[in-house]
Amino acid sequence: MTAVTADTRFAPRTGGTRPLAGTGALLRLALRRDRVMLPLWVLVVGGTTASAANSLGAFYDTPEERANVISSMATNSSLRSLYGPVFDDSLGALVSWRYVAFMGAFAAVMSLLLVVRHTREEEETGRQEMLASLQVGRRASLTAALLTALIANAGIALLVTLGLAGEGAAGALALGLAIAGVGMVFATLAAVCAQLTETARLARGLTAAVLGLAWALKAAGDAARTDGSHPLTWLSPIGWAENMRAFAGERWWVVLLFAAVVAVQAVVAYTLAGRRDVGMSFIPARPGPAEGRLSTATSLAWRLQRGALLGWGAGFLLAGIMFGSMTEGAADLVGDNENTKEMLERMGGQAGVTDAFLAAMLGMLAMVGALYIVQSVLRLNGEETAQRAEPVLAAAVGRVRWAAGHLYVAFGGAALLLLLGGLGLAVGYRKEAGPLLGASLVQIAAVWLLGSFAVLVYGLLPRLAPLGWAYAALSLGLGWIGPALNLPDAALNLSPFQHLPKMPGNAMEWTPVLVQLALAAVFTVAGLVGLRRRDMQS
Structure with missing residues (x-):
């Protein structure tokens, strides 16, 4: 030691x-x-x-x-x-x-x-x-x-x-x-x-x-x-x-x-x-059961992260409902202001103010969802540095299986959040849910790519794990503030969300989605290989 x-x-x-x-x-x-x-x-x-x-x-x-x-x-x-x-x-x-x-x-x-x-x-x-x-x-x-x-x-x-x-x-x-x-x-x-x-x-x-x-x-x-x-x-x-x-x-x-x-x-x-x-502390932790009931690494990861996922899920559903209820008033707020229309189109596409607003709100929810997936992935780093991973790995659990349990929750939870956000938009806008749910699923590619980047950095260079936060925050800032500041496309393109089709209102483009999913798979595998080969922190 x-x-x-x-x-x-x-x-x-x-x-x-x-x-x-x-x-x-x-x-x-x-x-x-x-x-x-x-x-x-x-x-x-x-x-x-x-x-x-x-x-x-x-x-x-x-x-x-x-x-x-x-x-x-x-x-x-x-x-x-x-x-x-x-x-x-x-x-x-x-x-x-x-x-x-x-x-x-x-x-x-x-x-x-x-x-x-x-x-x-x-x-x-x-x-x-x-x-x-x-x-x-x-x-x-x-x-x-x-x-x-x-x-x-x-x-x-x-x-x-x-x-x-x-x-x-x-x-x-x-x-x-x-x-x-x-x-x-x-x-x-x-x-x-x-x-x-x-x-x-x-x-x-x-x-x-x-x-x-x-x-x-x-x-x-x-x-x-x-x-x-x-x-x-x-x-x-x-x-x-x-x-x-x-x-x-x-x-x-x-x-x-x-x-x-x-x-x-x-x-x-x-x-x-x-x-x-x-x-x-003044609020002591509740004692656990006399006999353990968590038989797999995935069930342990779910037990550790379920509270955060439930909280994020409730927030996404409520935010979606609130944004959806604002949709009909978006056109009135923009009015004849060409500059505001241009900014909204840069965020959500050029298929009309209403569709552009919905696409922009879905994009914003996805960018916030990227913060969730990075937080969930880097829970691995927290478990390792706090030395709580050692007792788990000392049993018949390999590093990849231990990490995979948390990644199931991170990547699956991110997809669930986007679906809840799309459902909330449909409820607030009082329109058919199918197109909005489909548009929200398109954003999964970029969210998973940012999550896989966090896996890559953690697996290869754990001391630089905060870079996962930095890239997610950069993408959020470029997506939210970049159009308002009229940043050039070269800067906006640093965010993976910028390359996805602006839906609803625009045609589906499979190429950027499949490319980002492929990159996410490569980054995740590379990160797990690095985790398997490097020394654990102590």
């Missing part, structure tokens, strides 16, 4: 009895570990928002077109539930309308991942216990994690403020603080969940569930009223971000609401952290 050694460059030297001893060293370690992903998060969230004025200015370049947006949102509750209300017809206000909720949600995801990674995950892997032997204070790791999230959210706020200052310095600052405020609310919430739960997976799941609830409350409230004043909207931190009203008579007192919730949740997290032992 390989001995675990500490990196003394980051080891605190004195003061082990103080609760915050070693916080600076742990903060430097956290920033070093996230030196690639953290700047990427900041650039994607902050940079996308900061650059939105240019793209939206091209789409809504006249007062009449901006007034049409306000009129459409006032009469279309389905679209309003997605984007929120429009408070002013200025370009800055349109940027806030289109991006504050989505980027706030992205900042929340970034923050919860950062905090859980540097708190509960450190305890789960045993590294926190090792650091505690180097005179690290009881609350140092929690403080370092929250400071890391604060730095990331401050970076987003700074990028947004600088990028949109030309539209109004006060509005740009308000929008940046709104997005960062959502991020910090969920950072401190993740800190609380990390104290309550025994595993990092459960801590992330609980925080993500609250984020989903916050989005649902915001959507319901926005659909009910046109001015963001519904009580359900005010129950959601994302709704608070909307009600900052950046570029539309800023409500600065909402910042105090964010600060109060962040402070209360941080106090709760610190209190809980001081009342438990390292590695322990």
Whole structure:
């Protein structure tokens, strides 16, 4: 067994009895570990928002077109539930309308991942216990994690403020603080969940569930009223971000609401952290049965991943229903705006606004489905690095059979998610399900290709496994933001989704689908061969 050694460059030297001893060293370690992903998060969230004025200015370049947006949102509750209300017809206000909720949600995801990674995950892997032997204070790791999230959210706020200052310095600052405020609310919430739960997976799941609830409350409230004043909207931190009203008579007192919730949740997290032992939790894991009931590697993989798949499935079905209910209003929102039509056609094809909208929504669901398949595939890496794979492989289970169990769930689950999304679209649009289900299945080729790329990287170079996330995130960004930024086709073609036929509304093209399926098979086999031949991590 390989001995675990500490990196003394980051080891605190004195003061082990103080609760915050070693916080600076742990903060430097956290920033070093996230030196690639953290700047990427900041650039994607902050940079996308900061650059939105240019793209939206091209789409809504006249007062009449901006007034049409306000009129459409006032009469279309389905679209309003997605984007929120429009408070002013200025370009800055349109940027806030289109991006504050989505980027706030992205900042929340970034923050919860950062905090859980540097708190509960450190305890789960045993590294926190090792650091505690180097005179690290009881609350140092929690403080370092929250400071890391604060730095990331401050970076987003700074990028947004600088990028949109030309539209109004006060509005740009308000929008940046709104997005960062959502991020910090969920950072401190993740800190609380990390104290309550025994595993990092459960801590992330609980925080993500609250984020989903916050989005649902915001959507319901926005659909009910046109001015963001519904009580359900005010129950959601994302709704608070909307009600900052950046570029539309800023409500600065909402910042105090964010600060109060962040402070209360941080106090709760610190209190809980001081009342438990390292590695322990306030919600203990349920004991298993006296006799094991999992006889195969596939049944074990299903047991480990079924909760995530069920949660993703419910989300896809609900999202499909919501997008489907928006379809009939898509043509009204686009109107005679040629720039918006062009963007929608780049995303969903040129078979008419309605079919292009449906194809674009199916594409978006598929891109999000790629995140699921990468997460599910890389569960293999988590099981290996946490040394939970060793007891399984010590029995009469080969590496390929062990990995195949997780891949069945990953690839089959991704196909199920796409079918649920297509079914939801049909239910929301109240049309025949067959064409939409067929169009959703076409997207499987690209989703499986991204999943197989994660298998390839994990099997050959497990330390570079995050590249699977990077490629999936790149494909999502190109598909969602690329058409709006009018990126060249050479850039958009980096995403496998760009090569698939835009259905419904266009003819089926088998060549790109079969090519991507063949590549997915080659990547998966190559990854499994690499896994079989390399040493397992310890």
